[in-house]
Amino acid sequence: MSNKNTLAYAQQLDNEDPLKAFRNRFHIPKLKGKDVIYFTGNSLGLQPKSTKTYINEELDDWATLGVEGHFHSQKRPWFHYHKFSKEALAKIVGALPSEVVSMNSLTSNLHLMMVSFYRPTKTRHKILIESGAFPSDQYAVESQIKFHKLPYNEALVEISPRKGEHTLRTEDIISKIEEHKDSLALVMLSGVQYYSGQFFDIQKITEAGHQAGAFVGFDLAHAAGNVPLELHKHEVDFAAWCSYKYLNSGPGGVSGIFVHEKHGNNPDIPRFAGWWGHNEEERFKMEKGFKPMEGADGWQLSNVNVLSSAAHLAALEIYNEAGMEALREKSLKLTGYLESLLKELQDEGFLQMITPTEPNARGCQLSLLVTHNGKAIFEHLTQSGVVADWREPNVIRVAPVPLYNTFEDVFNFYDILKKVIF
Structure with a gap:
């Protein structure tokens, strides 16, 4: 196993992240008192804490x-x-x-x-x-x-x-x-x-x-x-x-x-x-x-x-x-890290990443074509505190957003998904 496939490595990346403070500017939904892994910013972004003040x-x-x-x-x-x-x-x-x-x-x-x-x-x-x-x-x-x-x-x-x-x-x-x-x-x-x-x-x-x-x-x-x-x-x-x-x-x-x-x-x-x-x-x-x-x-x-x-x-x-340039730089790293972790599951034949592998040909979303039991896997992810997106017939969309998602989020998602599949 690569040292990249560890929580410690993900936490190291978060410590080095120049945008890490922006996560605290958003309300993170919780499940059973714990922050969820929110990977659906491609459907509805999280609420900034300043929104209520502006309104x-x-x-x-x-x-x-x-x-x-x-x-x-x-x-x-x-x-x-x-x-x-x-x-x-x-x-x-x-x-x-x-x-x-x-x-x-x-x-x-x-x-x-x-x-x-x-x-x-x-x-x-x-x-x-x-x-x-x-x-x-x-x-x-x-x-x-x-x-x-x-x-x-x-x-x-x-x-x-x-x-x-x-x-x-x-x-x-x-x-x-x-x-x-x-x-x-x-x-x-x-x-x-x-x-x-x-x-x-x-x-x-x-x-x-x-x-x-x-x-x-x-x-x-x-x-x-x-x-x-x-x-x-x-x-x-x-x-x-x-x-x-x-x-x-x-x-x-x-x-x-x-x-x-x-x-x-x-x-x-x-x-x-x-x-x-x-x-x-x-x-x-x-x-x-x-x-x-x-x-x-x-x-x-x-x-x-x-x-x-x-x-x-x-x-x-x-x-x-934050600036779009800095956000894009983090997005490439965050999505690239997710891709590198999921490659193991893809190589085992459990899923296929249908989003382009070329970083410049994608944003922060990866679409995962699940080969079997896709809906059951998705429901288990939801019960485990992962907020992702199901699209018929068999795709799970996940989007690690650079403003509020972390490398630890990415690792924890991979860890939960791996346990569900295996």
């Missing part, structure tokens, strides 16, 4: 100021609330502050983006997505195609892994784009695939889509706050994400969008309009004639959900302090 500040302003809180709040006037998250979000997704805004929910935002960027014509009407995309994405794309009264099976193009493989090869995605280049209107993929944990090559896919004459957008639900992103540099047309997974902003937390400045500064691009996207200087004139704000702000519909956004700001403050 209570807005509740206090509401109680003492009423409607005047829109302009006279002590810390964060509600009228400008969407602006307070811009700098942090821009750093997380690799954008200009003007290219991002937090608003609505993820699927609502995907629909709004497709209003602007899925404009089918007689010759260009197809949408390319990955087969097995998250159901919301599948349903959103299906309904958009049907809304335009197009034949669904003809307009939808799906790309699947090769036989016997679990992830998509970048060259196959590019080949599929090339195959449909004359009829392709939109490429819309995940940033990180929810089931396999694969981190797609956003730059190469975007370049291929643009060369084919299509718009390119991404659902970053499992990517934002998880992997390094350069949306502006890579000239992605649009993206949307949720904030309740890796961004730790609470169940159903406010979503966000990215619109590249080449589109955001074009007032003539089609969109569904609302008054919060209207020229801020003229908003309260209540006049006809929509004049969009520049940048992503021009896609806003309604005034900000302040209480949800307060939770978002509390989490983003922590991200700002």
Whole structure:
């Protein structure tokens, strides 16, 4: 047995971790009085201890100021609330502050983006997505195609892994784009695939889509706050994400969008309009004639959900302090350590890690294909204090998040899983 397969080694790694103090900034759920091993930040991130303070500040302003809180709040006037998250979000997704805004929910935002960027014509009407995309994405794309009264099976193009493989090869995605280049209107993929944990090559896919004459957008639900992103540099047309997974902003937390400045500064691009996207200087004139704000702000519909956004700001403050570069560095080590431990179980034939082995092609999630008794193993893990995620038909997803998970968490998970299997 390698010395890496010991609790002492994991504790040594934790002692050397420059981000170790951030765990204390979060509430860790407990089972029978003991911290659980929480490996589902890819589904719902943990609550920062500062969240309650941020929300209570807005509740206090509401109680003492009423409607005047829109302009006279002590810390964060509600009228400008969407602006307070811009700098942090821009750093997380690799954008200009003007290219991002937090608003609505993820699927609502995907629909709004497709209003602007899925404009089918007689010759260009197809949408390319990955087969097995998250159901919301599948349903959103299906309904958009049907809304335009197009034949669904003809307009939808799906790309699947090769036989016997679990992830998509970048060259196959590019080949599929090339195959449909004359009829392709939109490429819309995940940033990180929810089931396999694969981190797609956003730059190469975007370049291929643009060369084919299509718009390119991404659902970053499992990517934002998880992997390094350069949306502006890579000239992605649009993206949307949720904030309740890796961004730790609470169940159903406010979503966000990215619109590249080449589109955001074009007032003539089609969109569904609302008054919060209207020229801020003229908003309260209540006049006809929509004049969009520049940048992503021009896609806003309604005034900000302040209480949800307060939770978002509390989490983003922590991200700002830690920094995506440092978080990514720890994430690579943490997930790499988990992979090295699980390799023993994979070699014995008890499970298969279907997430890419190349560190730059994944985030902090490993998807474990269990060869037999998968659901029973998962239930035993749960009873043993491991909070993981089961996905039909036989995959256990585990995500050691660098903000609050430890190397000791990783070792203890491996130790419990090994005992369950053997």
